[in-house]
Amino acid sequence: MLEEIPRTVAAPDSPQITAAEAEAMVRAVLRLFERWQVSDAEAREILGGLAPRTYARWKAGAPGRIDRDLATRLSLLMGIHKGLRFLFSDPERGYAWVKKPNLAFGGRTPVEIMAQGDIFSLARVRSYLDAERGGW
Template structure:
């Protein structure tokens, strides 16, 4: 006998990323940037032009207030990481992918696209990975 599955609500109870979630993502992204082997300057641009002092504090574990734009960037980076983990069975290949030229980005490496600084560049890389793994 078939049973109807409860529908997922279109609007979640908590539509915003909480401060605790944002701090956890920030810690994860710092570790991710190390795995990606990108420069501090690239990391700062990916994070929307985060000042060098703030980035240094983050690396030292002192993560302060995270605004909505930065939380969205962190979320996109987590989605990029997730997409790479789905596409590559060997994590090191996924970490290296961000530094390799890619025809989808006119021969530029994905990190170059993400480091353009605007949030749309992050979304572009995320959408590419989602399409590659059949997400949308």
């Protein structure tokens, strides 16, 4: 006999990113930066001008408290990664894409755009990838 599986609630009880989720995103983003071959200086700018000491703690596995701005940046980076995985069947091509000049960004690389430091630059790259994969 068939049994109905309970549906996932469309609106979660907690719309906030939990500390555990933020820490998991930190670990994922650090691995992503390695795959993208992003320098520590570029990574800190992408993360909104994170202090070198704080970034070193992140890399040592102690991210500490993640504020709303950082959580949003981490979420945008996860969305960029997801978009690249949808667009490229070969993950290595997706990882390489962020370092290639792109006419949509005035001939600059996506990493250069993201490393401008403002959250809108991250959103710009995310929106571009969403549009490319038909996410509008």
